[in-house]
Each structure stands twice: as structure tokens, then as C-alpha cells.
Amino acid sequence: MWGAGLLNGLRITLRNMLRGPITVKYPHEKVELPERARWAVEPTFFEDGSPRCTACLTCVRVCPDHILSLDVETREDKSKRIVRFGYEIGACMMCGLCVEACPFDAIEMGHDYELAVTDPAELRRTLLADVDAASAAKHREEKAKASGEAGEGSDA
Ligand code: SF4
Numbered sequence: 001m002w003g004a005g006l007l008n009g010l011r012i013t014l015r016n017m018l019r020g021p022i023t024v025k026y027p028h029e030k031v032e033l034p035e036r037a038r039w040a041v042e043p044t045f046f047e048d049g050s051p052r053c054t055a056c057l058t059c060v061r062v063c064p065d066h067i068l069s070l071d072v073e074t075r076e077d078k079s080k081r082i083v084r085f086g087y088e089i090g091a092c093m094m095c096g097l098c099v100e101a102c103p104f105d106a107i108e109m110g111h112d113y114e115l116a117v118t119d120p121a122e123l124r125r126t127l128l129a130d131v132d133a134a135s136a137a138k139h140r141e142e143k144a145k146a147s148g149e150a151g152e153g154s155d156a
Pocket residue numbers: 041062063064065066067068091092093094095096097098099
């Protein structure tokens with residue numbers, strides 16, 4: 001029995017001796033992170049560059065660390081202006097719950113892992129400031145356009 005264990009150990013040692021290195025010489029070399037890697041929360045934008053956030057506050061309510069904040073002004077015509085979308089990256093556990101909860105895909109977990117700062121004030125980030133929040137109509141338009149394009153694609 002112990003002989004089988006010894007052979008297995010030797011096999012693993014040999015396999016590791018023969019394979020190439022899996023580490024890189026960071027910071028001179030950097031690796032491409034897998035798609036599902038999670039780092040800081042970042043806002044996303046429509047093709048025209050306007051933010052996808054509708055200021056619905058879902059992410060603010062769902063964050064277990066209470067580190068997202070939204071100051072919003074509502075105009076008479078019910079459209080909204082995001083005064084500041086705040087994010088305390090220093091307290092973020094990068095769980096991704098806010099991204100999962102967002103009904104409009106308006107935030108994502110970024111892939112930038114070089115997040116160290118020397119000024120603690122930089123740990124309080126502003127994701128968006130002084131911008132118009134996206135309307136539900138704009139999201140509907142985008143969806144209709146995407147489904148129209150998909151329909152055209154299937155006809156071909
Ligand atoms: S990733 Fe998690 S902890 Fe960080 S802001 Fe989103 S919900 Fe909060």
C-alpha cells in the first residue's frame with residue numbers, strides 16, 4: 001500500500017519538475033485576467049457614451065457593506081440627474097452582489113487589479129457625477145434594437 005503512495009508522490013514531483021513556470025515576473029509581466037475575475041466596481045455606458053445607470057438605487061440597497069451611495073435630483077418632468085454616485089473601494093469585499101442585482105447592467109466588476117493608493121482619500125471613488133441618469137425608455141430602445149438585429153440575423 002505504501003508503495004503505491006510513494007509512486008504517486010514521485011509521479012506528481014516528476015510532473016511538476018517537467019512543466020514550465022506558471023508565475024510571471026510581475027510588475028514587468030502581467031497576466032490577462034479571466035472574464036469572471038472581480039475587482040473594483042465600475043460604471044458602464046451606452047454606445048453614445050452616456051451612463052446606463054437609471055439611479056434606481058437597487059445596488060445601494062443590496063450592498064452588504066453599505067459603501068455605495070447615490071445623490072440624485074429629480075426634475076419636474078421626472079427625469080433624474082445623478083449628482084454623485086459614490087463608492088468606497090477600500091471597504092469593498094468585491095462580492096459582485098451589486099453587479100448581479102443591477103437590472104440595467106449599469107455597473108460591472110473591473111479587471112484593474114493595481115488598486116493601491118497612497119492617499120486614503122482616493123479610496124472614496126466617484127463612479128459618476130453630474131450626469132443625466134438613463135431613462136427606462138432608453139433601455140427599452142436598446143433592447144428593441146438588439147432584438148431587431150437578432151431577428152435580422154436569424155432571417156439571413
Ligand atoms: S462588490 Fe459587494 S461590497 Fe463591493 S460595492 Fe458591490 S455589493 Fe458592495
